[in-house]
Amino acid sequence: MRFSANVSILFKEAPFLERFGLAAEAGFSAVEFWWPSGEDLGEVEAAIRGAGLSVALFNFDAGDMPGGERGLVSDPGRVDQFRENVPVALDLARRLDCRRMNVLVGHEKDGMDREEQLALARENVAFAAEKAREADVTVMVEAVNTFENGPYLLYTTGQAVEFVKSVRPAVKIQHDFYHMQRMEGNLVATLRDIIGYIGHVQVADSPGRGEPGTGEIHYPYVLAELENLGYDGYVGLEYNPTTGTTEESFGWLPEELRGANVQVSDLKL
Numbered sequence: 001m002r003f004s005a006n007v008s009i010l011f012k013e014a015p016f017l018e019r020f021g022l023a024a025e026a027g028f029s030a031v032e033f034w035w036p037s038g039e040d041l042g043e044v045e046a047a048i049r050g051a052g053l054s055v056a057l058f059n060f061d062a063g064d065m066p067g068g069e070r071g072l073v074s075d076p077g078r079v080d081q082f083r084e085n086v087p088v089a090l091d092l093a094r095r096l097d098c099r100r101m102n103v104l105v106g107h108e109k110d111g112m113d114r115e116e117q118l119a120l121a122r123e124n125v126a127f128a129a130e131k132a133r134e135a136d137v138t139v140m141v142e143a144v145n146t147f148e149n150g151p152y153l154l155y156t157t158g159q160a161v162e163f164v165k166s167v168r169p170a171v172k173i174q175h176d177f178y179h180m181q182r183m184e185g186n187l188v189a190t191l192r193d194i195i196g197y198i199g200h201v202q203v204a205d206s207p208g209r210g211e212p213g214t215g216e217i218h219y220p221y222v223l224a225e226l227e228n229l230g231y232d233g234y235v236g237l238e239y240n241p242t243t244g245t246t247e248e249s250f251g252w253l254p255e256e257l258r259g260a261n262v263q264v265s266d267l268k269l
Helices: 016-025 041-051 079-096 114-134 157-165 177-183 187-197 219-228
Strands: 002-006 030-033 054-059 100-103 138-142 172-176 198-203 234-237
Touching (some): 100 114, 157 172
Parallel strands (some): 030 054, 100 138
């Protein structure tokens, strides 16, 4: 497996465009990020190229993430915003040679039936997936915890699997162990059941969302099983460092391994 640094949550000690260089200096060869709202996309591309990085994944526009929004596809009033973002985001993916993109499906809306919202989300995810297929990009959806993210529509692995099974063209799951530990636990047994649906993995420890080794998830066991099941994609580091700097939080991941294809037994977990 390989690791990618999520620069929307890591290296927050620096402005966004500077984080790509910091990730490269820390030894990473790949990054991921949320939709870079407010940033000039040409400058984002230049920063990534200047740092010599690959992009493992990034999100379509999910609205005002710092303000608490978690996706547009299930909100009738925001669908146009999402659909207008799709070709823009896919063009950026093409320029960056990024082959995976994530959709956040949004919150339950007062006064709107949940199933009606899910149907709208499926329609819009399918729209993105069709356009993405033409660009050789795989679209994913993600289940996230409701403790920190409000009344999010998909909050268990089972719901995410049911959703992706119902969408054509086919989409995958972005599987975040932190969110699913908060919501349901049973990480390894669930992983064995759903490995075929997973397109990307993210990690943080629970309950504080710190780096692996700072909470209750036994990551040596979890990541070893992921490896045993044949997952050979990226593992995204999407955590809030508990240390004074982001660099200090990488003690579990030796620098010489951050940009390489590694075995779990080489980690210092």
